Structure formats: C-alpha cells, structure tokens
Amino acid sequence: MDHKVNYLLRLGDNALILSQQLSQWCGKGPALEEDMALTNVALDLLGQTRMWYEYAAELEGAGRDEDALAYLRDAHEFKNCLLLEQPNGNYADTLVRQFFFDAWHYFLIEALTRSSDARIAAIAEKSLKEVTYHLRRSGDLMVRLGDGTELSHARTQAAVNELWMYSGEVFAYDAVDEAMVAAGVAPAADQLRAHWLAHVGEILAEATLVMPPADAWMQSGGKQGRHSEHLGYILAEMQFLQRAYPGAQW
Amino acid sequence: MSKEWPLWEIFIRSQHGLAHKHVGSLHAPDAEMAVNNARDVYTRRNEGVSIWVVRAADIVASSPADKGALFDPSNSKVYRHPTFFPMPEEVKNL
Numbered sequence: 001m002d003h004k005v006n007y008l009l010r011l012g013d014n015a016l017i018l019s020q021q022l023s024q025w026c027g028k029g030p031a032l033e034e035d036m037a038l039t040n041v042a043l044d045l046l047g048q049t050r051m052w053y054e055y056a057a058e059l060e061g062a063g064r065d066e067d068a069l070a071y072l073r074d075a076h077e078f079k080n081c082l083l084l085e086q087p088n089g090n091y092a093d094t095l096v097r098q099f100f101f102d103a104w105h106y107f108l109i110e111a112l113t114r115s116s117d118a119r120i121a122a123i124a125e126k127s128l129k130e131v132t133y134h135l136r137r138s139g140d141l142m143v144r145l146g147d148g149t150e151l152s153h154a155r156t157q158a159a160v161n162e163l164w165m166y167s168g169e170v171f172a173y174d175a176v177d178e179a180m181v182a183a184g185v186a187p188a189a190d191q192l193r194a195h196w197l198a199h200v201g202e203i204l205a206e207a208t209l210v211m212p213p214a215d216a217w218m219q220s221g222g223k224q225g226r227h228s229e230h231l232g233y234i235l236a237e238m239q240f241l242q243r244a245y246p247g248a249q250w
Numbered sequence: 251m252s253k254e255w256p257l258w259e260i261f262i263r264s265q266h267g268l269a270h271k272h273v274g275s276l277h278a279p280d281a282e283m284a285v286n287n288a289r290d291v292y293t294r295r296n297e298g299v300s301i302w303v304v305r306a307a308d309i310v311a312s313s314p315a316d317k318g319a320l321f322d323p324s325n326s327k328v329y330r331h332p333t334f335f336p337m338p339e340e341v342k343n344l
Contacts, residue, residue, distance in 0.1 A: 031255065033276050033287040040290050137286050144279050149253075 003179040005060045006079065007186065010223055012052030013080035016070060018101060019045035020238050021088055030091050037137060044130040051123045071242035075231045082222040083166035085231040092145055092152065096159035099138040100167045106135040107195040108187065116184035139203045146207025157209050168218030258284040259309060260292055261302040270302050
C-alpha cells in the first residue's frame with residue numbers, strides 16, 4: 001500500500017476510533033455539560049475522519065469510499081494507535097486518554113498546516129481550530145480533576161500511570177512515517193515529542209499529578225494493525241449494521 | 251464545600267453592536283470551565299462573538315413584592331416613553 005494512503009488511513013483511524021469511543025458517553029456523561037462537550041468532540045473527530053478517508057480513497061483509487069473504509073475493514077486493517085482503543089473506563093480514564101491524544105493531535109495538525117501536500121495542509125487548516133479547543137478543554141479538565149478532590153486526584157493519577165505506556169506510539173516512526181517526513185508531508189517525531197512532553201509536563205504539574213518517566217517502555221503495534229482485543233468490540237458495534245445488512249442506507 | 255458544581259448564568263453577544271443577552275444557565279466548577287461549557291452548550295450553531303459567565307449566586311434580583319414601588323410610578327408618565335419619534339425603517343437593532 002502506498003505510504004501516503006497508509007499515513008492518511010492512520011490519521012483517519014485515530015480520529016474515527018476515538019470518535020466512536022466518545023460517542024458511547026452520549027447520554028451517560030457525568031453532567032449535561034460534559035455530555036455535550038464530549039459528543040461535540042466526537043462529531044469534530046468524525047468530520048476530520050471523513051476528510052482523511054475521502055483523500056485516502058481518492059489516492060488509493062481502488063473503488064473504496066469513506067464508508068467502505070470505516071465499515072468494511074477488519075481489525076488488523078485498522079491503523080489507529082493503541083491509546084485510542086483503550087476502554088472508556090471511568091471519566092478520568094476517558095479524559096486522560098483524550099488529553100494525551102489532544103496534546104499530540106494539536107501539535108501534529110498545527111505542523112501539518114505547513115505540509116508539502118496542499119490537500120493535507122488544507123484539511124489541517126480546517127481542523128486546527130477544533131483541535132485547539134479540544135486541547136484547551138481537556139487540559140483545563142485535567143487540572144480540575146487532578147487538583148480537585150482526593151478521589152478525582154487518585155483516579156486521574158491512576159489513569160495517567162495506566163495509559164502512559166500507550167502515549168509513545170505516536171512518536172515511534174516506522175517506514176511509512178519516515179517516508180512522509182522525507183517528503184515534507186509530515187513533521188519529524190523528535191520535534192513533536194519535545195512539544196508534547198513540555199505541554200503535558202506543564203499541565204500535569206499544574207494538576208498536581210506525577211508525570212511518569214519520559215523514557216519509560218512504550219507499547220506499540222496499532223499503526224501496523226496489531227491491536228488489543230478492545231478494538232474488536234469497538235468495531236463489532238460500529239460496523240454491525242453494514243455487516244448484517246450490506247449496503248443498507250437511510 | 252458542596253460537591254455540586256455551582257450554577258452559572260450565560261450571556262452571549264450574537265453580533266458586534268448588540269448587547270450580551272441571557273441565553274440560559276449551566277453548571278461548572280469555575281469561571282473558566284463555565285466559558286468552555288457555554289461554548290459547547292450554547293454556541294454550537296455559530297450564535298456568538300462573545301460569552302459572559304456570571305455566578306448565579308452573585309446576581310442580585312429585585313423581589314416580586316417590590317414590583318409596585320419599582321415600576322408602577324412610571325406608568326402614568328407618558329412623556330418618559332419615546333413613542334413620539336418615528337423610527338426610520340433602515341435603523342435596525344434599536
């Protein structure tokens with residue numbers, strides 16, 4: 001598969017899987033305000049997914065459209081990072097997952113606005129305002145939960161510790177990522193990682209949370225299609241309708 | 251301290267030149283989060299250019315019992331009401 005198609009699918013898959021996970025909070029958020037905020041973020045990510053898939057499908061030229069990419073691929077064909085398929089858990093788990101992702105996503109999208117690929121730059125430009133708000137919101141909430149009650153602090157710290165090993169995969173570049181860097185399409189990993197560590201460190205400090213060591217061992221494999229069992233359940237629910245009634249529309 | 255988030259009243263200015271208008275209320279732990287929440291709850295359809303949030307507890311309201319003393323005396327003073335000036339059609343938002 002073409003490196004650029006692969007890279008676009010990774011971007012789309014990250015956004016889609018997180019969007020699907022967030023939408024499961026719909027109607028169950030801890031407060032009406034949080035419920036709406038999470039579903040807003042889910043919708044923003046879904047919109048971004050469509051733009052990445054649309055471009056990937058065009059480049060691929062295999063007759064697959066965005067729906068086929070979302071609903072008719074199996075788990076091993078999904079290229080989302082493992083962080084995003086981690087369970088919603090309690091609200092701190094969902095929030096820490098979101099914050100780790102948003103911090104990376106913001107710096108990535110910001111850099112992609114200068115991509116050598118004009119279409120990617122345009123999609124990034126369109127997404128940047130949304131992503132900027134996502135990071136602001138999840139960072140603000142991290143501080144409130146971390147520096148909140150004893151219980152919220154304990155749960156948020158536990159989520160940080162638990163999810164930390166999934167935070168490094170986005171910076172573990174393989175041949176696909178490196179080809180994109182070489183072509184000026186995507187930013188280099190070290191520069192993104194430096195921004196990410198600085199920002200996450202700042203927010204965690206403000207939230208009175210302990211940041212795990214930056215050089216800790218990191219889990220990876222999602223980008224290459226090696227997933228945890230969680231992804232199977234997510235896809236089972238997301239793809240059920242198209243699998244049970246192929247071609248169904250409304 | 252109460253475990254419930256305090257209530258905030260939300261005011262949104264829909265466009266430049268107009269005053270902020272009360273649109274509703276929401277719960278949030280503090281002012282910053284109230285602005286974030288207001289963005290998600292009340293400005294999803296491009297409604298505003300500016301948001302004010304005010305703690306509901308900080309609003310001092312007149313009592314319905316004072317209605318007579320506060321408002322009735324103006325009723326008999328017709329000259330206070332600028333109803334004698336025809337407004338040009340072109341003037342909007344006045």
